[in-house]
Amino acid sequence: MKELEERIRKDGKVKPGGVLKVDSFLNHQIDPQLLYAMATELKRLYAGVPINKILTVEASGIAIASMVGYVFSCPLVFAKKSKTINISDDVWSADVVSFTHGGTNRVMVSKEYLGAGDCVLIVDDFLATGAALVGLKAICEQAGATVAGAGIAIEKVFQGGGNRLRAEGMRVESLAKIRSMTDNGLEFEN
Numbered sequence: 001m002k003e004l005e006e007r008i009r010k011d012g013k014v015k016p017g018g019v020l021k022v023d024s025f026l027n028h029q030i031d032p033q034l035l036y037a038m039a040t041e042l043k044r045l046y047a048g049v050p051i052n053k054i055l056t057v058e059a060s061g062i063a064i065a066s067m068v069g070y071v072f073s074c075p076l077v078f079a080k081k082s083k084t085i086n087i088s089d090d091v092w093s094a095d096v097v098s099f100t101h102g103g104t105n106r107v108m109v110s111k112e113y114l115g116a117g118d119c120v121l122i123v124d125d126f127l128a129t130g131a132a133l134v135g136l137k138a139i140c141e142q143a144g145a146t147v148a149g150a151g152i153a154i155e156k157v158f159q160g161g162g163n164r165l166r167a168e169g170m171r172v173e174s175l176a177k178i179r180s181m182t183d184n185g186l187e188f189e190n
């Protein structure tokens with residue numbers, strides 16, 4: 001998506017360790033017009049798919065996912081993170097290892113908000129190693145829900161998660177795909 005790529009070039013900041021800061025429009029301060037355009041593009045890509053629920057994980061996926069829920073006219077459910085091992089029986093849960101932040105979070109969704117019969121679009125701001133997507137997909141499988149696919153704002157292709165999941169048969173649509181990222185600049189993949 002050209003508009004997102006141009007914004008990343010203009011306002012994104014490359015940090016050591018392959019981390020891209022997009023705090024001025026996606027991760028801290030939010031640009032609602034841009035997020036609306038992104039959600040509309042995901043709606044175009046998933047036209048005809050009977051999606052009735054959007055699923056993300058807290059925290060920074062919520063802004064884009066909320067806009068996607070608005071455009072798809074369906075609820076957004078976000079998985080909550082917990083470091084506790086005391087998980088009640090009425091949640092679906094999965095462990096997600098964070099490459100960027102380090103450590104493991106158990107993420108969980110109340111059984112009340114996800115179940116068999118749901119057709120889910122998983123949405124997130126970043127796709128790097130794919131750990132979050134794998135965890136959210138596992139939660140959908142526990143719930144007996146169908147995963148229509150994923151809608152990602154920024155995929156860091158060089159971290160491999162997206163292509164691994166595609167090879168496993170999952171539909172993954174990313175609005176900006178970064179092939180490489182160095183202090184000298186970014187290269188996008190079509």
Ligand code: G4P
Binds near residue numbers: 100
């Ligand atoms: P994943 O996103 O594919 O699961 O891979 P990874 O384990 O690397 O991601 C860990 C966290 O870091 C995720 O947020 C992810 O969205 C975020 N992240 C990954 N790469 C980047 C990057 O280049 N820039 C920024 N700004 N974030 C990145 P999270 O653990 O869900 O935490 P939260 O920040 O949403 O609360």
